[in-house]
Amino acid sequence: MTWQCDVQQAWAWSQDASNVLIDVRSIEDRISTGMPKGAIFKHWSDLREDLDSLITAHQKILVICAVGQESLDFCHQLNNPALEGKLYSVEAGFDGWFMEDLPVTHCDATEERQRYDRQMRLKGFGQAGQDKLSASHVLIVGVGGLGVPSLQYLAAAGVGEITIIDDDVVSLSNLPRQVIFESDQIGKPKVTAAKSWVEKQNPGVKVNAINQRLSQLNAPLLLETVDLILDCSDNFQTRLTINQNCMKLSKPWIFAAITDFEFQLSFFDATDIQAPCFCCLFPEVDARQDRQCDTLGVLGTTPGVAGILQANESLKYLLSLTEPLKGKLLIQNLLTHQSKVIKYRARTDCPHHRN
Structure with a gap:
């Protein structure tokens, strides 16, 4: 032939x-x-x-x-x-x-x-995929150890609009993990510094910087206009707020959490009435547990890997490349390189889940 x-x-x-x-x-x-x-x-x-x-x-x-x-x-x-x-x-x-x-x-x-040539070569991507990303709007809640790498890779991939919300300022202790911030930005709002970084790296991405903490007052309006939410916070109260409002508005969101050298990652698809929610996975969660998070140590690479995987799950979802981690919890230990995926279902007794 x-x-x-x-x-x-x-x-x-x-x-x-x-x-x-x-x-x-x-x-x-x-x-x-x-x-x-x-x-x-x-x-x-x-x-x-x-x-x-x-x-x-x-x-x-x-x-x-x-x-x-x-x-x-x-x-x-x-x-x-x-x-x-x-x-x-x-x-x-x-x-x-x-x-x-x-x-x-x-x-x-x-x-x-020129900018997106390499990713546009991928099977199932091409110009159509890039157009999808350009038309997408993602909300990142928290611009810390998880939020920074997520923001970096979503902006680099060409997600057209990214809203970031955080009420914290850059501190010296942030710099080992939140690598887009610099010493001369200490004391400045994180969202302002992060917005400036994205605008330098990829001017084609629109960044909305909101110097507030996500709450029941501002969440409905913020979540209503976006395609996907990334929980990059460090507290259960924020996650419960995200879960409740995503359920009401039928919005998908991606969860990640860090403990020592281990992280957890999952995708909650509130567009699917049969899919489990955050409280189906963690029925005993209580906002009072947030005080425990303040005392934990962390090595910068752990939230770095988890944040990149959040960005990866985001791109998979926005491009419809494959099934995200819906109904699955990824647990990975970066010290031992052990990982496992746990399947879970919607709970019939979950007070937050739409039955």
Whole structure:
């Protein structure tokens, strides 16, 4: 089965409008060297998803990568006899195209394309996934050891709007864990410092900074306008407030908590009336237990890992990549590297759960 054509043949075929030449190289390569004249760009993920429609619309599909190997592997992986004579890997890739002195055009890539290129290459992501993130609004409750890494990775991924709420100020003891803050920001509101950091790192993300503590008074209005809530607080009273209001407003939220070198993580989906809530998992929780949290020690890497996993669960949910940790509690010890996932169900006797 022949899957290859040489660059001269690819150039000749690409002059016919019934055929299409697709450049799948990285954004860095295309900007530095240009693109074959007449070629269009697609990420591998988009090419896989669009292949059927491309076959319907074109006589021949010519795929060009850097040296011809990735595109050939792609054809071999498909291993579909029906594609013979339709799908071709351009032998020697762009290197061969360049050496044959075939026409090249300048690549104009938007800032968004350049910034998010690597994640947009993932299967199931592409431009559609990036558009989903750009249209998403996430609320992060607490900008501390959990909230900082969550904020960093959600902003870096291009979540379009992030609201952060916290009434605390930066202190010297925060710096080993909350690594976006600097010594000269001690005494400043955390939300102000965090907003400034995001605006420098990714100006395309809108950040709403609220220098308050989440309460029953402000929670309904804040939660109503967002797609997802991250509980990055350090107290049960805030979690109970989040749970109660998410149940009322049918909003999903992600919980994380730290104890010594161990963290817990779970996803509560209040959009699903059958899904368990926070109080189904922790029926004996009492806000009076908050006083115990103040005396605990913590190493910065523990909330750092947990916060990144909160961001990861957020991206999974916003992109509909796979089932989140709904009805499951992840417990992981970073000292022993032991981890387990505990399944739990909605409790019929839970006073907070909608039966």
